[in-house]
Amino acid sequence: MTAVPPPLDVDGLLRDRRTRIIVCCGSGGVGKTTTAAALGLRAAAQHGRNVVVLTVDPARRLAQSMGLTSLDNTPRPVPGASGPGGGSLHAMMLDMKRTFDEIVEQHADPDRAEQILANPFYQSLSSGFSGTQEYMAMEKLGQLRRSDTWDLIVVDTPPSRSALDFLDAPQRLSRFLDGKLLRLLTAPAKVGGRAYLRVLNAGFGMVTGVLTKILGAQVLRDVQTFVSALDTMFGGFRERADYTYQLLRAPGTSFLVIAAPEPDALREASYFVERLADEGMPLAGLVLNRVHELPAARLSAARSLAAAETLQAADDGAQDGAGGHALAVAALRLHAGRMELAASERRLAEHFTAAHPDIPVVRIPAQPEDVHDLDGLAAIGESFLRA
Amino acid sequence: MPDFCYQPSDFSGRRGAPGGRGAGNSCPGGNCPGRPAGKRRLPPPQRSRAPDSLEKVRVRDTDWEGVRLHVVTGKGGTGKTTVAAALALALATGGRRVLLIEVEGRQGIAQVFDCPPLPYGERKVAVAPGTTTRPGGGEVYALAADPEAALLEYLEMFYNLRHAGTALTRLGVVDFATTIAPGVRDVLLTGKAVEAARRKDAGGYRYDAVVMDAPPTGQIGRFLNVTAEISGLARVGPIRAHAETVRKVISSPATAVHFVTLLEEMPVQETLDGVAELTGLGLQPGGIIINMVQPPLSLPADQLRATAHGAVDTAELAAGLKAAGIDDDGRLAADLATELITQAQTVTAAKAQRRRLAGARQPRYDLPLIPYGMDLAGLYRLAAALREQGAA
Numbered sequence: 001m002t003a004v005p006p007p008l009d010v011d012g013l014l015r016d017r018r019t020r021i022i023v024c025c026g027s028g029g030v031g032k033t034t035t036a037a038a039l040g041l042r043a044a045a046q047h048g049r050n051v052v053v054l055t056v057d058p059a060r061r062l063a064q065s066m067g068l069t070s071l072d073n074t075p076r077p078v079p080g081a082s083g084p085g086g087g088s089l090h091a092m093m094l095d096m097k098r099t100f101d102e103i104v105e106q107h108a109d110p111d112r113a114e115q116i117l118a119n120p121f122y123q124s125l126s127s128g129f130s131g132t133q134e135y136m137a138m139e140k141l142g143q144l145r146r147s148d149t150w151d152l153i154v155v156d157t158p159p160s161r162s163a164l165d166f167l168d169a170p171q172r173l174s175r176f177l178d179g180k181l182l183r184l185l186t187a188p189a190k191v192g193g194r195a196y197l198r199v200l201n202a203g204f205g206m207v208t209g210v211l212t213k214i215l216g217a218q219v220l221r222d223v224q225t226f227v228s229a230l231d232t233m234f235g236g237f238r239e240r241a242d243y244t245y246q247l248l249r250a251p252g253t254s255f256l257v258i259a260a261p262e263p264d265a266l267r268e269a270s271y272f273v274e275r276l277a278d279e280g281m282p283l284a285g286l287v288l289n290r291v292h293e294l295p296a297a298r299l300s301a302a303r304s305l306a307a308a309e310t311l312q313a314a315d316d317g318a319q320d321g322a323g324g325h326a327l328a329v330a331a332l333r334l335h336a337g338r339m340e341l342a343a344s345e346r347r348l349a350e351h352f353t354a355a356h357p358d359i360p361v362v363r364i365p366a367q368p369e370d371v372h373d374l375d376g377l378a379a380i381g382e383s384f385l386r387a
Numbered sequence: 388m389p390d391f392c393y394q395p396s397d398f399s400g401r402r403g404a405p406g407g408r409g410a411g412n413s414c415p416g417g418n419c420p421g422r423p424a425g426k427r428r429l430p431p432p433q434r435s436r437a438p439d440s441l442e443k444v445r446v447r448d449t450d451w452e453g454v455r456l457h458v459v460t461g462k463g464g465t466g467k468t469t470v471a472a473a474l475a476l477a478l479a480t481g482g483r484r485v486l487l488i489e490v491e492g493r494q495g496i497a498q499v500f501d502c503p504p505l506p507y508g509e510r511k512v513a514v515a516p517g518t519t520t521r522p523g524g525g526e527v528y529a530l531a532a533d534p535e536a537a538l539l540e541y542l543e544m545f546y547n548l549r550h551a552g553t554a555l556t557r558l559g560v561v562d563f564a565t566t567i568a569p570g571v572r573d574v575l576l577t578g579k580a581v582e583a584a585r586r587k588d589a590g591g592y593r594y595d596a597v598v599m600d601a602p603p604t605g606q607i608g609r610f611l612n613v614t615a616e617i618s619g620l621a622r623v624g625p626i627r628a629h630a631e632t633v634r635k636v637i638s639s640p641a642t643a644v645h646f647v648t649l650l651e652e653m654p655v656q657e658t659l660d661g662v663a664e665l666t667g668l669g670l671q672p673g674g675i676i677i678n679m680v681q682p683p684l685s686l687p688a689d690q691l692r693a694t695a696h697g698a699v700d701t702a703e704l705a706a707g708l709k710a711a712g713i714d715d716d717g718r719l720a721a722d723l724a725t726e727l728i729t730q731a732q733t734v735t736a737a738k739a740q741r742r743r744l745a746g747a748r749q750p751r752y753d754l755p756l757i758p759y760g761m762d763l764a765g766l767y768r769l770a771a772a773l774r775e776q777g778a779a
Binding site for chain 2: 027028029030057059060124210211212213215216217218219260262263264265267294295296298299303307308310311314325326327328329330331332333334335337338340341343344347348368369370372
């Protein structure tokens with residue numbers, strides 16, 4: 001028995017004014033950014049929504065097609081994105097360092113902000129920390145939502161080591177910045193009292209000793225300077241992370257898990273679906289990209305291959321190229337191979353649905369070429385409708 | 388092929404042009420029983436064409452002679468982990484021992500080899516076939532490198548501090564050092580691969596080669612450029628010194644960074660950007676491994692071009708179907724024509740991407756699309772393809 005998933009009504013989701021945020025997540029290379037752009041375009045052009053698409057590191061030509069030329073943290077109108085619905089489409093690319101700097105500038109007085117921005121530890125943290133991009137993407141989402149300028153925000157999540165990083169990174173960073181370790185590190189500076197130090201002494205001595213051994217004394221000094229400069233912002237980070245987390249769980253937010261019919265991508269999708277359920281995050285369904293759908297699927301792979309071999313044999317036996325079924329042989333061989341591929345894709349999708357029978361699925365056919373203009377994005381939008 | 392890629396220090400090996408060699412030496416796709424480790428190192432066999440020669444001439448050269456650490460990167464979705472596993476198998480062919488390391492904590496290797504999740508320890512996951520000249524089977528070991536475990540190991544190795552591990556973990560120091568402090572995590576992971584590649588036991592190097600399933604192309608420069616990442620943070624100090632050591636190996640001819648790509652615009656662009664980035668950082672780009680290559684359409688060039696533009700003689704197709712005894716329901720020929728047109732467009736676009744890749748001037752290898760889905764048999768097929776083309 002094969003499991004048939006309920007259909008995912010993407011147009012219904014886009015049309016519904018109560019949908020305020022759509023988060024596209026999934027592993028790398030499955031077409032997340034393209035899907036986010038196609039969703040935004042369709043919502044604006046067909047359903048009259050005022051949409052902003054927040055992307056992280058899109059492919060160059062896709063970015064150009066949306067009128068984006070640089071990371072500048074500013075939503076730019078996408079030219080030519082109008083349609084019968086009369087909505088509007090903006091797009092922006094995330095500049096994570098700039099976003100982090102803005103938070104610092106907002107929360108610290110000018111002198112202190114300058115001190116923080118110049119700190120080597122801060123500079124590494126704001127451009128290098130593996131979770132900073134995720135954290136800043138979520139921060140930006142919070143800002144866009146608060147501004148209330150758009151009635152639909154489509155978010156493309158960063159290409160993480162793990163698809164779950166954007167859920168975890170903000171918590172992890174805020175846990176660190178508000179955490180025990182930093183309090184320990186800054187304790188001497190803040191307290192100065194010897195009694196308090198004595199209590200901490202054993203633990204503190206070991207920790208600083210080890211950190212000095214790993215990182216060197218200068219790093220530790222930078223961290224301490226950074227933390228004491230950041231003192232006024234303590235609590236702020238955790239608050240912000242909590243706000244974003246609640247935003248993701250709020251009514252009006254929908255998650256779409258994006259996958260391609262490949263083992264790795266669908267495995268990540270499965271993890272994601274389970275994780276979202278654990279966190280109580282609202283999952284709308286699975287977008288299965290790059291599915292090979294064959295117009296001549298009623299002709300089986302075996303039959304097609306046998307026919308190709310028959311014709312080939314006839315051609316090989318014929319004198320002077322008589323017979324000449326080269327075109328049909330090419331078409332039949334191709335069809336047999338594509339049918340095998342389609343069958344393996346179908347098996348993978350069935351495994352997913354067997355494990356998650358209630359998750360709605362929409363299938364997007366593979367495009368012969370990469371999508372890099374609005375027409376291509378609109379065509380993907382059309383397949384939401386057909387599905 | 389750039390000359391700086393090799394230093395045939397371990398072998399008196401010759402080097403040739405990439406690809407096209409190794410005919411007759413390709414490994415059979417099947418599985419061979421392993422041999423006792425003591426018998427692994429067979430003397431280099433003599434070349435059959437010159438049976439009298441006493442010279443120790445290697446029968447078969449690969450493009451990466453002298454490379455001990457193979458770093459494999461690629462855009463998400465290109466099959467980087469699968470290709471890293473196939474490369475490890477290919478390198479292990481003929482009685483060698485290879486370590487495959489993953490660093491992203493995804494347990495991708497266990498999935499590829501269809502075994503339970505890997506612990507932080509080197510486990511044997513596969514045997515490699517022998518060859519006509521080296522009949523012994525090889526071994527692939529795997530390690531899921533975990534930054535926390537690597538940090539504790541590092542502390543123990545250099546400072547005898549392992550007993551402090553629990554306390555450090557509880558206080559969040561390990562968390563801090565491995566996930567928050569930028570660069571520390573990366574230098575620990577690359578450091579682990581470098582350590583394995585240089586490790587020696589009684590019989591010489593513990594591993595003939597180490598293959599690292601590295602982070603995706605977009606992050607590879609930052610990941611490997613460990614000194615720069617650390618130096619922003621630590622101008623002096625032990626971790627900086629450790630980074631310098633790691634960097635020395637990563638930028639030496641004993642390390643090559645291979646790129647896995649598909650013949651699609653975005654992966655190709657990332658590959659070209661990655662090759663340029665690594666070159667700029669003074670690291671050595673290795674081979675470009677083109678994965679999931681589709682079989683060509685057996686049509687003449689001009690007909691292929693016409694087909695890509697939508698011109699297919701449906702009547703000719705219908706005649707062919709009839710000759711083959713397939714009932715056309717009136718639409719079948721047209722539907723098959725649609726499939727042909729789509730594929731002709733894909734093939735044409737892929738050709739253009741192949742031309743762009745040629746601009747990078749790195750050796751290129753093709754791996755076929757496995758249409759029935761990737762499994763162990765498919766993995767051995769990819770390994771054989773890599774050997775046939777001289778990648779291993």
